Amino acid sequence: MLVPLTRQSFEQLIPVIATSSQYAYYWGKFPDFLKRLLISVVAVVVILLLKFLLGDGFDPLLFLLGIIAGLYWFWSPVYWASRRNIEIRRYKYSGFWQGRVLDVFVTEELIGTEENVNNRGELVIVENRERRLNVEVGDESGFTTLLQVPLRRTHKGIVPGQIAQMVVMSNQPDLSRIANKSDIYIPRLNIWVSDYPYVQRTVFSQVSRQLTQAEEDDYPANRVVKTRRRRR
Incomplete structure (x- = not known):
């Protein structure tokens, strides 16, 4: 039928936005969390280096990027699940x-x-x-x-x-x-x-x-x- x-x-x-079960799927196990956390740390360090090199003129932008990068470990499962949903909805x-x-x-x-x-x-x-x-x-x-x-x-x-x-x-x-x-x-x-x-x-x-x-x-x-x- x-x-x-x-x-x-x-x-x-x-759905477009990830559900709780889809979020849990991409959250993965503890090693997966550690990988995301490492990416967040490295990204924040890079942004701090950019702040040192560029001076105070880019502070608002770098501050926003710092927040996004620092929370990568948290929001990335939503991104990857939503991206997968969008692909299937095509x-x-x-x-x-x-x-x-x-x-x-x-x-x-x-x-x-x-x-x-x-x-x-x-x-x-x-x-x-x-x-x-x-x-x-x-x-x-x-x-x-x-x-x-x-x-x-x-x-x-x-x-x-x-x-x-x-x-x-x-x-x-x-x-x-x-x-x-x-x-x-x-x-x-x-x-x-x-x-x-x-x-x-x-x-x-x-x-x-x-x-x-x-x-x-x-x-x-x-x-x-x-x-x-x-x-x-």
Whole structure:
């Protein structure tokens, strides 16, 4: 099922300004905070040097820049999340998509490398891997897509056959070619399969309840999950 959304509804689902969950996503972990704090400190030092070189004539401007730079650690998550939202809102058309989970499997993905020195003084490359959940969804039209996200405990109950919902984006008026998609919502479990939380979840849930309660009640979804691992 694919229901076109009005531009107003789409903009309610994908806000311009970062939501609290989007802010938390870009806030990251403690090392991410330290990086932002270091950028703030360096930027403030540079501005102080400019003040020393330029004299008092630029004090108002440098004072304003100093405040902005000093608070970079605080406001930058809002900037990056809002920028990401603006990019997704550039699509001209959108729709509320509903299908079913086709497959669920776990993989281990390379997310980065680090250079370390072992006990013999040799430089070694350490691979950082993360277990990720892969959820393939599709509908009766033949449309299928795969979303890969970090594995969470809440994902345990996801099995093939369950209803899956998301917002899809396109530049075609009839949505015949899907260009992008949001995170996936599983109504039966009331959970999201998500890395970055694109949509306003309270607004999305209201639309979801109106469209799928009857169908969800009469479809058996207690199948065995298909889990496989890819080895590299």
